[in-house]
Amino acid sequence: MSETKRIDLALQGGGAHGAFTWGVMDRLLEEGRLEIEGISGTSAGAMNGVVMADALTRGDRDTARQALHDFWAAVSRAGMASPIRRTPLDMLTGNWSLDHSPGYVAMDLMSRLVSPYQFNPFDLNPLRDIVAERVDFERVRRCPDLKLFVTATNVRSGKQRVFAREEMSIDAVMASACLPTVFHAVEIDGEAYWDGGYTGNPALMPLMEHCGSRDIVIVQINPIYRDEVPTSAAAIMNRLNEITFNASLIKEVRMIAMLQRLLGDHGVDIGCYAGALFHRISGDEALAELSVSSKMNAEWPFLCHLRDQGRRSAEAWLAEHFADLGQRSTLDVEQVYRHAE
Secondary structure: OOOOEEEEEEEOOOHHHHHHHHHHHHHHHHOOOEEEEEEEEOOHHHHHHHHHHHHHHHOOHHHHHHHHHHHHHHHHHHHOOOOOOOOHHHHHHOOOOOOOOHHHHHHHHHHHHOOHHHHOOOOOOHHHHHHHHHOOHHHHHHOOOOEEEEEEEEOOOOOEEEEEHHHOOHHHHHHHOOOOOOOOOEEEOOEEEEEHHHOOOOOOHHHHHHOOOOEEEEEEOOOOOOOOOOOOHHHHHHHHHHHHHHHHHHHHHHHHHHHHHHOHHHOOOOHHHOOOEEEEEEOHHHHOOOOHHHHHOOOHHHHHHHHHHHHHHHHHHHHHHHHHOOOOOOOOHHHHHHOOO
């Protein structure tokens, strides 16, 4: 029987695009040769992480796979009542984006002109109810088989806040997914928090500092490179969104790689950072043609489409790189995160 290898998962946020990550996790949970030791997640990545952690306290990997399926199905059911839906023409042509949806256009315009404290005074958020219904956070805090970290951004200081599994709560998860133009800042212990994607999408250092595995698999769902320079208002905002939510990850990976290269190779002790090995399962190909508006598309066929894309990407990565786990990094940091051109 093949050796079981331990890995950590670093899960980006990206709204409905997190269903791609669901597919990746579904395939990795199916893989008997892998043990997932830790997860660091932001926004949708955080939700995938807590759903998995809760399920592991109730059962095994199959329980976790079913829990992820049920969570995304609940997200889709909630979305059926939303006015933010594709137009009949988009459905006919197979366009998953919502750029032409009157509901999306109205919401996008309102978010630029009116504060969520005004147009959403009661801070209604269907996702909060879905997560609270499906995740027992007391169980998550006691989960012995998975280290879990969720990142949010402190509004006042602009600094990253990482919530460990032992302090996990519905507020921590919703803070990690709090888009400031749509929802009120989430208050935790007297501090206000916004989406963690601004400062750690996701945070990598907690995995290196608290997990024994050397291998960190980054599941990246915000495309890095675009062939065309955006010229429309929607395309410009889409690209700004992608750059913003990749910036912290790129900076952190490059900094760790630099420490390894400049200090570690010369015998300087850099502690837990020395042995870190980076890998990447990317949604670039699957998500490149989707605009930022599709992150709010909760239609079940779309979520299943993304799940299947995630499973295929994970399958291809396993076939190519399983043997490399514990041996070498398969993420070319210089090529992907520095010289992407």
